[in-house]
Amino acid sequence: MATGSGRQPAERTLDANLLGSNVSFNYSETWLAYSIFGLRLVMAWVFLQAGLEKLAEGGWGDPLAWSSAGYLNNAVADANPLSGLFAWFGELATIVDPMVIFGQILIGLALLFGLFFRFAALMGAVQMLFFWTAAWQDGLMAGFPVENGFFIDSSFVYMLLLFGLAAWGAGRILGIDATLEQSDIVQQNPWLRYLLG
Structure with missing residues (x-):
């Protein structure tokens, strides 16, 4: 069936x-x-809003401001098989906090503008992986329970969404990556396409 322009439906x-x-x-x-x-815009908003909210609370320089230390030292369950790792991260809050805050802002902006999309999606998925594993209330034998069920929570869903968006090359749809992929630098260095798309 032809459309009014004479083209076949997509x-x-x-x-x-x-x-x-x-x-x-x-x-x-x-x-x-x-x-x-x-979906790209929604995920961009999720990251950008989270990072900007943390930054608005004063960032890592204000002792009354947002810090990952409270969560990492107090909210990760002792039965979580990775609780020792998160306690160690809590001791490094001065390094972890800016990585979380500015990481979320930069990931959000990259997703929003479709710039180095696959790299940003990977970094976002890694952050969601950490958030998801921190939410485990117990280990494998208990089914990796999280606050509202077993195994799956919003961080896990976001991680899969980011994987799917990267697989589809969502940065090429009204994004800067579509232009970057045509540039001489990318044409001469095809490995850069793994970061774009």
């Missing part, structure tokens, strides 16, 4: 092998682009 078929099974389904390229762009 619909494709995805054929893939997933866990040993052949999978095939039709999808709309237009709606896929809108959904990827929308």
Whole structure:
């Protein structure tokens, strides 16, 4: 069926092998682009808001301001198999705090503008991995319980969303990465594409 412009509707078929099974389904390229762009903006907001809220509380220089030490030293359950790691991070709060605050702001801006998107998504996923493992209230034999269930919490969901957005190259959709990929520097150094997209 042709559209008013004489072009065919932007619909494709995805054929893939997933866990040993052949999978095939039709999808709309237009709606896929809108959904990827929308998810990118939502994730950008999540990181940007979190970082700016922490910075507005005074950052790491004000002893009454936000600090990771309180959470790392008091909120991580003793039964968490990684509690020792997080207690060590709590001792390094003067290093961890700016990494969290400015990391969240920079990740949010990179996601928002589609700039070095895959690298930013990876850094965001690593941060979500730490947040998720810090939320474990016990270990494997208990099913890795988190506050509202087992195994899955919002940090885990954000981690998977970032992985999916990076896999789709969401930084190319109305993002700076689409222009950067055409630059001479990237053309001469194809490995840079692993950071873009």
